[in-house]
Amino acid sequence: MSTLPRTSRAAVLTQYNQPLEIRELEVPPLEPGAILVKVEAATVCGSDVHVFHGRFTQIAQLPLVPGHEIVGRIVQLGEGREKDAADQPLRVGDRIVWAYAWCGRCYYCTIARQPTLCPNAKMYGYGPCDVPPYLIGGFSEYAYVRPACHVVKTPEELDARVAASGTCALRTVVFAFERLGGLRVQESVLILGCGPVGLYALAMALASGAAKTIVMGAPRKRLALAEQWGAHHTIDIEEIPDASERKKMVLDLTEGRGPDVVIECAGPSAAFKDGLEIVRRGGRYVVIGQTDPTPISIVPSMINLRSIDIIGVASASVPHFYKAMQFLQNNQRRFSFLDLISNTYRLEEANIALQSMAQLQEIKPAILPS
């Protein structure tokens, strides 16, 4: 291990809405339990675009290296870090993904057993990169896995970009299915939104035995991928801009009752309302995608008089990373996950990737930093 890197090339955001700059960041010394990885692939999330636009200033700290969807190979293992979360031995060269660093000690981590709500979580992709351990963003040659991050070995059979994409959208979908209590036998499922979260929700619904899946979203190209993966029906919101017409279409596809389960993966507040009105009476409504701060008018009695369950889901913890990697490996012949990766960029092209994402030209762009 004589040839450890001293620096890591990284794409750094120094000012909101300004192009990322390629810089050489210091590689910090390894604390016990920490891991240095060489980033194989980082994929770009909608949140990276929000960070870029300065919408997440309450958690982001400049300068920062964006990117929290990361897969890498172990370059060096800190003292005492010998196994992954599934008790598999870790060795230099192994491919891994890792979860955010929850504190493991607070009320939410211990008593509530809801670590995704830990107020002390240390995330990736939100900076700052000018204080140790510097390398906490994916758009970088190397990344530093904190001692508190649980890691999961990642199958070699997976394309690195697919593995990276599973660390945010898919692991959240895994948690959503857990919070939902899974699908019951032969349920119908409506998925609102056909970005990576929506598409992974579709794959999970199909793999879980949904009797019928309907994907509502845009653009057509993503819906085409949904159809290729096995969606029974798709509804293009650009073609059918009227919500009540779309509702009627869904009712017609679900014996007039509406779907048993609706999974919102769309984003806009209006999508929340659509789902609330379409889900069948007595059905379950999973809300994953909402990030829109715009208020929207609803009539709350729809919830009780229609006897609906609404389940809010955000992020995920290490079991969901593990299951996400298993899911990708075990289902890659059924679903062409690589088709999610709309473009592949070099580190120097990180700006283009972000811009292209911001302009909705992408499903999921990937950056290969090396």
Next chain:
Amino acid sequence: MSTLPRTSRAAVLTQYNQPLEIRELEVPPLEPGAILVKVEAATVCGSDVHVFHGRFTQIAQLPLVPGHEIVGRIVQLGEGREKDAADQPLRVGDRIVWAYAWCGRCYYCTIARQPTLCPNAKMYGYGPCDVPPYLIGGFSEYAYVRPACHVVKTPEELDARVAASGTCALRTVVFAFERLGGLRVQESVLILGCGPVGLYALAMALASGAAKTIVMGAPRKRLALAEQWGAHHTIDIEEIPDASERKKMVLDLTEGRGPDVVIECAGPSAAFKDGLEIVRRGGRYVVIGQTDPTPISIVPSMINLRSIDIIGVASASVPHFYKAMQFLQNNQRRFSFLDLISNTYRLEEANIALQSMAQLQEIKPAILPS
């Protein structure tokens, strides 16, 4: 059985917003499986006031006898009706309550196993009383229990008015606790609203082992009853009209996190929003009380980013009637249920009862028709 009644005196609504008229209605011949009961007590529900005001014209049919909270004694048993839902023998003179007549054959009754969503349910208190079997409202000497109504024998130890009050507010609370999955050990519970639903929710929360209960509502007199029943804290919304101040009070009482469980039993749309904002991150929010058609603005991302479960509950089915009667019997020494009954009226005073209820002068008025 030679002296069966031929007619039943009843308070009849012939025009919305006009006084009920006392009429003699025909006692119909008994179908197999039906039951004729002499009404011991009927209590008045907020829905009766809505019916009176013509707000439920899509389900109500004039002329009608109001009242769906009823306890009575068996006068005659239709052929083949030998036992109650708990396999107890039924005999003339027995005191019973009964559930709405669900069809037992539709998708919601059979496959979804959600009979409260049965579109073919035949209810009580919504008329019409000019076609057989006429006697399907509580403000009447006699009532006709349809063959499809499951019945539950009712303990003799209970005051008839208390038993009647349990057939709507309490049985819904029983179902709400079932849908909630019960309280976990030592949870904190905020109850929004202190009408009969809120007060029964309080009693159920205390009897289920809540570590802390907070009741928010008005007027003071009802809150005083909540305190007498054991509420740890009450917040008077007339004294503290500012929602954000009330929220702060609740946070101060719940280690700054908010209650584990919020149960909305209030009614106005604004109450729904209050609960959504107060429940702790990762908590559960049961919505029972909403009847307000007024839209309200919310930011849906509060649901997923705060990882909340929202559970809508309406009505209940026969197991909940059974459990409600057991609950009243087994907890009447702990909670002075009779204090819920704010006034007792004769059948001829049904108008006064309704008016008094409409003017929020009552918790739960009772009518003793005989």
Next chain:
Amino acid sequence: MSTLPRTSRAAVLTQYNQPLEIRELEVPPLEPGAILVKVEAATVCGSDVHVFHGRFTQIAQLPLVPGHEIVGRIVQLGEGREKDAADQPLRVGDRIVWAYAWCGRCYYCTIARQPTLCPNAKMYGYGPCDVPPYLIGGFSEYAYVRPACHVVKTPEELDARVAASGTCALRTVVFAFERLGGLRVQESVLILGCGPVGLYALAMALASGAAKTIVMGAPRKRLALAEQWGAHHTIDIEEIPDASERKKMVLDLTEGRGPDVVIECAGPSAAFKDGLEIVRRGGRYVVIGQTDPTPISIVPSMINLRSIDIIGVASASVPHFYKAMQFLQNNQRRFSFLDLISNTYRLEEANIALQSMAQLQEIKPAILPS
């Protein structure tokens, strides 16, 4: 409807262990709500063999027509029977399956909402056939669907024998997955037994997204079908008669921990014990198959010290019939369900079918009565 049949040819068991006799049974007049069907196919269950051998004398009544796995077409609809359980209209000629007649009024039907435990259930295939309505067994040209039986329309695309086979083994598996709470994402599943219940459990596990499925049983031919359907591993108990060796094989396939879920569909008491010892600590163990009255020694502390859940499942109710038919239709391209049907017999060959089943020469034989 002028040409309704007066009699139905049926295979009748008049004495235990004696050959069935072909007789002409009277077709009874139709009560309101009842249905007369022409039997398309009846499949033979292990229970039919037990009835034949006189092991179920506490519920069976001679003379009887065996067969409770039945699909038929409507010949005549009793008054008032207009829709199936899923609200689909019923017409003469429609293909249906139906559930046992639960009373719908007892504690288990109403309050516990566990109709499979109804003590008043009227079953099919257990006789007697010499009192009305006579036609309550599947080995017959016609069958009489009681008014209390919920019915489910059955897809035309299905082979009648497959549909019939779904009415016992598969609908029980559907209920088992409900009781289990479904599979969680990427669980490993061991299935004990590879008769029809085991094979349908395999199909359901695969369709529900199991990461790994292992089927343990015999003979080889059935295991070959399991492999064809997608079982990841099979273990032949005839080849590996030593339970501890089999346990070791399973541990080797499940990271040394044992499977997350074990589903017992085997029958002998020893199989129960095997599952108890193999399931991983903290895992779930579904017991469906036990019919063996032989006691077996276990050490109960294995249950708590290993923190296991054991879930006993028997029979099923109408939602499970409905889901079973949906499952067959939606998965028939993935699984060659018809390969379950080991032989097809005419009504006159019913004895051969029973004997062949008794001698373990069959997976699932079918009888086509017409």
Next chain:
Amino acid sequence: MSTLPRTSRAAVLTQYNQPLEIRELEVPPLEPGAILVKVEAATVCGSDVHVFHGRFTQIAQLPLVPGHEIVGRIVQLGEGREKDAADQPLRVGDRIVWAYAWCGRCYYCTIARQPTLCPNAKMYGYGPCDVPPYLIGGFSEYAYVRPACHVVKTPEELDARVAASGTCALRTVVFAFERLGGLRVQESVLILGCGPVGLYALAMALASGAAKTIVMGAPRKRLALAEQWGAHHTIDIEEIPDASERKKMVLDLTEGRGPDVVIECAGPSAAFKDGLEIVRRGGRYVVIGQTDPTPISIVPSMINLRSIDIIGVASASVPHFYKAMQFLQNNQRRFSFLDLISNTYRLEEANIALQSMAQLQEIKPAILPS
């Protein structure tokens, strides 16, 4: 903090079945995150007797200080240990209890989220006390709380002996109620065994709103305490030694069906079988108490044909410690928890306490080491 202790007097087991010896053990230096506490009270568990008798040699290591039910006051806080699991600040002098040290990194801690199954757990009361950190048993003046142990501040209002007793029996009962999914409204509960686990299970059942509680066990004195706490019925197994007679008594108390829930807290294998046969069809059976290695004969088809759920529970994790302390505090006026403490001993009398426990002369003896 100049006057930290250098040694701790402790009762040490040096040979199985030989009297404990009072020795002075070294107080180790504090690792970061560790805590030194002065033991206020240690209560004696049945497991301590098993350790004494050499039945747990696979986990116990001589010499050892027995005692894992401990409450103490903070003498010194290791660096970085600032808050308890509920985010309350920790200061010298605070009273705390703590959970076993799970590794927090293995499959069971992270992916299965079942830390009670962690194979790397470091327990208290099982030694060895001749290697650092020495002070890992309760029969000692001081105890060393490992950095990995989650701690919970303990209410000052509680008697120290009661608090100590809550750290094993009660916290396991809390976990059992969690695994059970809580009681549903108005369920009947049979508790097998009336040692500390059984008595705490009774208190929890009552506090959770059980409609009826039956405690079956011996001796009479413990049953008297159960009655004092509110048990509706008790059955003395010394008076009624015949299991079938006891079963009949329970059926008579539960409408002939058997209890909805049975909680086994007894120990002998025969008790497991009793519960299996008594629980109502479709009921739930929680097994906590089994430690008996004696096999027992059962007929497994009782599980599926009677549609029972069996839930095995062992130990508990930090949320359950927290809830246990809350439960004691919030219910101490309702239940005289101190009556569980059958005798109080000085450290020098630890042998007497153990012997007295071994001879079933105690419910729960306490040792006050200072």
